[in-house]
Amino acid sequence: MDYDVIILGGGANGTGTARDCAMRGLRVLLLEKADFGVGASGNSSGMIHGGIRYMLSDRHVTALACRDSGYIQRIAPHLLFRIPFLMPFTTRAAGATLRDRAAWYATEVYVGTYDLFQPLKRGKPSTRLSADELYRLEPGLRPGLRGAVTLDEWGIDAFRLCALNALSARAHGAELRTWTAAREILAEGGRVRGVRFRDALTGEEGEARAPVVFNATGAWSPALARRSGAAVPMRPGKGVHLTLDRRYSNYGVILSAVDGRQMFVMPHESESIVGTTDDDYYGDPDDLEATNDEVEYLVEGAASLLPGVRNARITRAWCGLRTTIYAYGPNEDALSREHQLHDGAAYGRAGLLSLVGGKLASYRAQAEEATDRIVALLGRAPVPCRTHEEPLPGGDEVPDPAALARAHPVAAPVAARLVYRHGGRAREILRLLEEDPRLGLVLCRDEGILAAEVVHCVRHEQVRRLQDLRRRCRLAVGACAGLDCARVAAQLAARELGWSPEQVRAELADLLDAGWRERRPILDGAQLVQEELVRGAHAAAGAPW
Amino acid sequence: MVSPRAVAADVLVVGGGMAGAIAALAAREAGARVVLARRAPGATALSSGAIGVAPDPLALPGEPLRAAREPLEAARRLARLRPDHPYAVLGERLGALPEALAFAARVLAPLLAPPLERPRFLATPFGTAVPAALCQRSQAAGDLLAVDGALVVAGLRGHLGLDAALAAAGLERYRARGGPRAFAVEVDPGLGEVGLFRPHELARALEPPGAAEALGRAIRAALPAGAGAALVPPVLGLRPEARVPERVAAAAGIPVAELLADVPSVPGVRLQAALEAALAAAGVEVVQGALQGAGPGKPAMVGADEITAPRWVLATGRFVGGGVVRRGTLREPVLGLPVQAAEGREAGVDLAARPAASLTGAARSGPQPLLSAGLRVDALLRPLDGRGRPAADGLFAAGAVLGGHEQASDGTGLGVAILTGYLAGRAAARPGGGE
Amino acid sequence: MATRAGALSYLAWRALVAHPLRRLFRRRGTGLERFRAAYVAEGLGPTTPEDRAIGEAASACVACGLCELGCELAVAAPAVRALGLHAAFRLYSRSVAELPLATSALAACAGCDGCDALCPTGVPISRIVRHLRAKVLGEGAAPAQGDRG
């Protein structure tokens, strides 16, 4: 056999499991049909929450989740940002009824109980705010609110989380193939024996053999399973987010949509996001686009508490598919309600392990559990998991941006973005400027992307297509939609990867297409002006338009 | 508080881009007293600086460059295929195109090269060639059909904005269509850390005595045998008076031309500056500020000035210029004229309030009604109201504010601005307006 | 395994006994004071109506770069110059938490107003730069007063 285990899917679960398996000494092949994080993982709300919702059913799980959030901070401290949430109290009646007050107190107690777990994830204790205090903290809230409780959680750049797990796996000997889809899971005599795959860029087809296949293809699982004569039951739900061009507030606000569902407006890196919708989705998971209705639903919901959101600049709308477990078993605990590992032995595919569900926040614990199972399926002796101890690439250090800016010819705000995305590796990137000072060019002034960062990502972070840089370093995802950065980044990538002029144009077209799909439903105000400018600039420069 | 200054004129032009400036100059030439109000630079200053009139819609992908139709013929073909395009709306008056282009070349003579019978093929940083009916003198020597010998793409050492090898490799592909051989070289302009320079800084750095000459000598030293012309990044000086292109070429010993630019565009800024110089020279009064007013014959306010004119040319641009805005629904903000957002057969149907996604197509490079939204006009360039009648006496519109073309990206933007600006300016100069 | 009844009675105990006790003995101060102590030091301060108005105005920037032609700020420091003037809207103003890092860049504004008339979308550039600068300098002074040790 070529490998011990073949992992399908480069989301948080696939890359996390690849890392764990590789760290435990297994020979690993990971296949991702596009790029790391393109599925639910990168398109999630990116919250590393501590499982507050399990507190009623199983406090043990909350403790586990909080501890895991703490572990993620330990291994990738640079990639997380704190989000204080305000949970405003609303009333229907003119005055607060006794029931309202009881409900608020219950919320306060509930969140207050969560405080007991907060130290596990370096969280801050909750507070209860009077109406007056609430408006001091968020004057943009609509009048008539009665106060709030606060809640502390963490957010993360989920695309980079996936990429870092993958890169760590690679450093531990795993083989990674992006833009390579598993076409079929091969089986023989009741056991899996490998996978047939196809490289979308070269057209190469091939087979890889392994006694164990771990299927973490998320919403794509049912289709892959069907093609392979297996079954993975799940219920996909589409979730749409909107991005606002700046931090609307440093505080997240939890609110209700028109239909009473819970929604939020929250800071995310240097932007804000509004989310999310949740609707059953039975279409092609590759054909996902936000609709007018979804955009309006989110704006309406957000504006119900924060009317000013209507004046904010929406820069894109993006979607992901949740995979919800089809039917609950009778006596599962809360955590396994969120995820299940299906063993293919039941339908003649021994050695096939499929994951359904599984939160981003608990990807590490899920990966640990999956790896334990994989080791057991291989009949190996158990090896302890170390993914919570060893830092992810760059996670060993969070350099001080101001100090970096003093030591290198970069502006401090750019150094800060660099440190946010790359942690300790920011040093390595800035060293590139010593050899070639022009790599100090700031390609994108929305995100503070340096030419050196693009070169670094292309060299070291498994970039095969220009659009992979959207996820590695946020190329062309900011409000300016690729105005400054796209063309020069394409040239830099072309030089590193040896692209022909035709390839450069095709890659650029593909990058711009990806952005267009996300902006099309939200073009209005300044973002429409931006679109016209970007089109003009690319057409004038002879980029494909 | 400054007391309002009352200004009376025959023609008030709103907007100072290509369309507004050409309209003002044309009206002035016809003897009218002209005031031009403008808020800021717009799309004109951001354009590549070369004037696209009409990419020939029927040109075959591999056909020889020499087979290219003259601009009027290409514009006629385009008009037949796209009934909403301003070229089509103008009907017979499209025939004034050569005259309008000649007018623009004349009033902008220090900057623009005289037009030819055929378009020039100008190189982009991606190594593609774009047909241009008019271009700046600094761009003309790069015309793929005019290069006598090999074309040398000269990257500036330390300037990341241009990958000369990539551009040259792309231009090589045009040899089969009659283009020259293309090489890449790298030259050191002797300016230090140019990698960190913004294009306009580089342009400025080349202006002082000696700098352009040093670049020219560096190009000369790097030239391979048989070089007929050199292409450099579009940074040859911000001020036309500095004569950077000429100085570089003299020192290099061969013709030197700029590649086309993207944003921020030094040639675009130069174009805008040349328009302003021409306005001043012609005696057009320019007032700075956003105009508010109710239309021709009624006083309009620009800052502290109160301007009254019986005839107006609205040349406020599209989204970049601010002539059309969208806040939930599409609007023309100065006079509240109806905005049409339709393509082809649906012309006239009011789609302005439709959501963005239904005014756009999923394929990025397909037609996008949202991006071609603008005013609907008749053949005399009079904006139409909701019932299809001229919205106001003495009101004309020109340039990107007109709907029916994706002005920024379909290769016809500046051509439309020149032709419609010219026609609208001349019409507005005549008392009674129109024919 | 915790049953639902168990969970509810735990919550009831928290509500009736533990939480009131905790309220009684926890650190002093109003909810607002405790919230501020927790977050403002990390740069996570509230967004005032003025901040938001400035943010909305800054959001009209389309990164065209035309304002830089008239700006003296751009010749201030090489790294700031490399970043350019419109970074002031697009980078600095997006996330207040990172604003202090832009202090020197913002301080380089000469107040010459050379920029405003060049902006196609009407961004009140010099006003934004002034606001951000005042904010960052004001905030730089804040810890001295608000320090609780």
Ligand SMILES: Cc1cc2nc3c(=O)[nH]c(=O)nc-3n(C[C@H](O)[C@H](O)[C@H](O)COP(=O)(O)OP(=O)(O)OC[C@H]3O[C@@H](n4cnc5c(N)ncnc54)[C@H](O)[C@@H]3O)c2cc1C
């Ligand atoms: C809107 C939304 C918001 C969410 N918010 C949060 C949150 O805030 N916090 C949280 O913890 N969780 C959140 N989640 C849930 C979380 O995102 C997912 O549970 C988690 O990311 C699942 O990761 P995964 O690796 O299993 O799947 P995915 O990330 O979907 O990965 C599957 C991968 O498989 C690849 N693939 C598919 N077919 C093939 C094939 N044939 N061969 C090779 N590769 C293939 C896909 O390209 C994809 O990259 C959210 C989900 C959604 C949709």
Ligand SMILES: Cc1cc2nc3c(=O)[nH]c(=O)nc-3n(C[C@H](O)[C@H](O)[C@H](O)COP(=O)(O)OP(=O)(O)OC[C@H]3O[C@@H](n4cnc5c(N)ncnc54)[C@H](O)[C@@H]3O)c2cc1C
């Ligand atoms: C990035 C880019 C690249 C381009 N490249 C090319 C190219 O290479 N070739 C080509 O042919 N075309 C190109 N175009 C298209 C071309 O630039 C435009 O179509 C053309 O310049 C439009 O000219 P205009 O005068 O109609 O509008 P603009 O140049 O936008 O001018 C509008 C003017 O109106 C003013 N204004 C608006 N409202 C008011 C008000 N209320 N009061 C006072 N003044 C007001 C504005 O301030 C501005 O001065 C490009 C466009 C863009 C955006």
Ligand code: SF4
């Ligand atoms: S006011 Fe400040 S930002 Fe504006 S041009 Fe002058 S120095 Fe630059």
Ligand code: SF4
């Ligand atoms: S001129 Fe205006 S839109 Fe252009 S970069 Fe400057 S602030 Fe932004």
